[in-house]
Amino acid sequence: MKSRVPHLLLGLLLAGAVGVLVAGFLAAERKETEVVPRDRGALTDLAVYLAGELRMLDELYTSHLKELAGETSLREDFAIKKRCEEIVGIAQFSILSRAPDGRRDRHLKVRDWTEPRAPAPSFSESDRLGAEVIRLSPVSAYLDGLDESGWIDEPGKPLMYWARRSPNEIVVLLVNRAEVAAAITGWLREYEGEAFETVAVGGGPDVFRAGNGDTLFEVAEAETGKGVRPDLLLPLRTRYGDWHLESWDRRVTTVRYDQRVISGTWLLALLLALTGVALFRHQRSVLKRAAQQVSFVNRVSHELRTPLTNIILNTDLVSEALSEKALAGGGVGRRLSLVREECRRLNRLIANVLSFSGREQNRNVPLSLETIDPVEVCDRVLESFGAVLERKGLVVKRHYQTAKHCRGSADSLAQILANLVSNVEKYAVSGGVLEVAVTGSEERVSIQVSDAGPGIPRAAEKKVFTAFYRVDKGVTEGVSGTGLGLAIARDLAEDMGGGLYLLPSQKGARFEVSLPEAPGNVIDLRENLAS
Ligand code: ADP
Numbered sequence: 001m002k003s004r005v006p007h008l009l010l011g012l013l014l015a016g017a018v019g020v021l022v023a024g025f026l027a028a029e030r031k032e033t034e035v036v037p038r039d040r041g042a043l044t045d046l047a048v049y050l051a052g053e054l055r056m057l058d059e060l061y062t063s064h065l066k067e068l069a070g071e072t073s074l075r076e077d078f079a080i081k082k083r084c085e086e087i088v089g090i091a092q093f094s095i096l097s098r099a100p101d102g103r104r105d106r107h108l109k110v111r112d113w114t115e116p117r118a119p120a121p122s123f124s125e126s127d128r129l130g131a132e133v134i135r136l137s138p139v140s141a142y143l144d145g146l147d148e149s150g151w152i153d154e155p156g157k158p159l160m161y162w163a164r165r166s167p168n169e170i171v172v173l174l175v176n177r178a179e180v181a182a183a184i185t186g187w188l189r190e191y192e193g194e195a196f197e198t199v200a201v202g203g204g205p206d207v208f209r210a211g212n213g214d215t216l217f218e219v220a221e222a223e224t225g226k227g228v229r230p231d232l233l234l235p236l237r238t239r240y241g242d243w244h245l246e247s248w249d250r251r252v253t254t255v256r257y258d259q260r261v262i263s264g265t266w267l268l269a270l271l272l273a274l275t276g277v278a279l280f281r282h283q284r285s286v287l288k289r290a291a292q293q294v295s296f297v298n299r300v301s302h303e304l305r306t307p308l309t310n311i312i313l314n315t316d317l318v319s320e321a322l323s324e325k326a327l328a329g330g331g332v333g334r335r336l337s338l339v340r341e342e343c344r345r346l347n348r349l350i351a352n353v354l355s356f357s358g359r360e361q362n363r364n365v366p367l368s369l370e371t372i373d374p375v376e377v378c379d380r381v382l383e384s385f386g387a388v389l390e391r392k393g394l395v396v397k398r399h400y401q402t403a404k405h406c407r408g409s410a411d412s413l414a415q416i417l418a419n420l421v422s423n424v425e426k427y428a429v430s431g432g433v434l435e436v437a438v439t440g441s442e443e444r445v446s447i448q449v450s451d452a453g454p455g456i457p458r459a460a461e462k463k464v465f466t467a468f469y470r471v472d473k474g475v476t477e478g479v480s481g482t483g484l485g486l487a488i489a490r491d492l493a494e495d496m497g498g499g500l501y502l503l504p505s506q507k508g509a510r511f512e513v514s515l516p517e518a519p520g521n522v523i524d525l526r527e528n529l530a531s
Helices: 005-028 041-070 077-085 177-191 193-201 259-321 324-328 331-360 374-391 410-427 485-495
Strands: 029-036 090-097 106-109 122-124 132-136 139-143 149-152 159-166 169-175 206-210 215-218 232-237 242-247 250-257 370-372 395-400 406-408 433-441 444-451 499-503 510-516
Touching: 005 029, 005 259, 041 149, 041 159, 041 169, 041 177, 041 193, 041 232, 041 242, 077 090, 077 106, 132 169, 139 149, 139 159, 177 193, 177 206, 177 215, 193 206, 193 215, 250 259, 259 331, 331 374, 331 410, 331 485, 370 374, 370 410, 374 395, 374 410, 374 433, 374 444, 406 410, 406 510, 410 433, 410 444, 410 485, 410 510, 485 499, 485 510
Parallel strands: 395 433
Antiparallel strands: 029 250, 090 106, 090 169, 122 132, 132 139, 149 159, 159 169, 206 215, 206 242, 232 242, 370 406, 433 444, 444 510, 499 510
């Protein structure tokens, strides 16, 4: 059998080397991000330009409000509301009067006010210095008597524009900052895209953003800026809201590797790979040597087999030629019988060695399976052991309880049984009984060989089927053996689709050969007790 162990080990160690390399490179990796400053001339120019545009928009809006506040012809609520709606962001139109007959302030709601209550501006009493005060709870604005119009703009407070119509009449317009800011954002989006393109030429990342976070324009690569604070922030502030130009420097990430870690990694990987190769070569040579030895043993066994067959044949012929009288006479017959037994023992040993070496070299000829009569094979094997068993004082008991035939190879079954009976003869003499039972169960035929000898210790139950294993005990002392018999027997049984098992037993050892039943079997019970 060709061993894959060297290849597996080599593959494992090479894979380990690759793994070490990958892990080493990962561990040695150092990422360094360098910030490369950019020329921002175009961006600052754009900021100046946009600030001018926003100022111009503010002036334009203010002029609209002033014009509206000055339109004295507007008296009817309906007309005032309609006119106010034409201008974005006006939430309330108030006319504050200081009349001798008391106050006649009017507040006209134009659009929804986001806060629960729109502030109601009102004149307060003039203070000592003659300044007028408009109270817009909670804001107080001081107007100089000479002022004509202006903004009341305090951070976090409602935004208002006032304009004087006459010394005692002032119009106050409540302005919704967010609405005006949204209108400005829309306007910027529509008209300033081209201006932003000048920045795009210089590359990014740059973003023009409204105060609420909405992006108006951005130069590609602005992605890089995500999550990193801008390196330059140019705020554009108006009373309605803020806009920002955000800009980032370029970030160049370079990957470096720690040379010490890399060197260590290479060294370790190389060591692993070299160890793998060395182990591979060593194991290959060991296996080669073992194969050579097996092949040598195989050749020798083959060489032995032919003369041995001749010896067996000739001893058989001699024993046939000698007269019964001569054989019964004692000395010659007994010696001849001993020669035949030893020859057979040698023959079994050679058969086992050849089976084993054939397996090792993967040269086993596939078995040709046929229908065989297990009882006939048992008888044949017991017959061949007849003289030796008798001499050892072993009583043979046969329990043939089935006439079922099984599927297998008669030679292989004979080899298995010979190995089992030979073990009884070698190890279980003290028990004095050898029982062979053939039984049939569902689709199986079982042949049990049991003895009443010392048996097999529990710890060795599995190991006895391993090649070259022999129980290290008094049992094997002085008894020759190779430790191959049971291993070969189990392999042969498995080759036939069956198995060889060691069964639990009160006394001695009990082995079972199980083989598949031959198709078309007839069950016929018979009990043949013979000794
Ligand atoms: P071998 O007989 O050449 O040593 P086997 O593979 O046939 O090799 O048997 C392996 C071992 O199992 C034997 O060495 C022996 O210790 C034990 N063994 C096998 N059969 C018996 C048995 N019937 N009684 C006691 N021990 C046995």
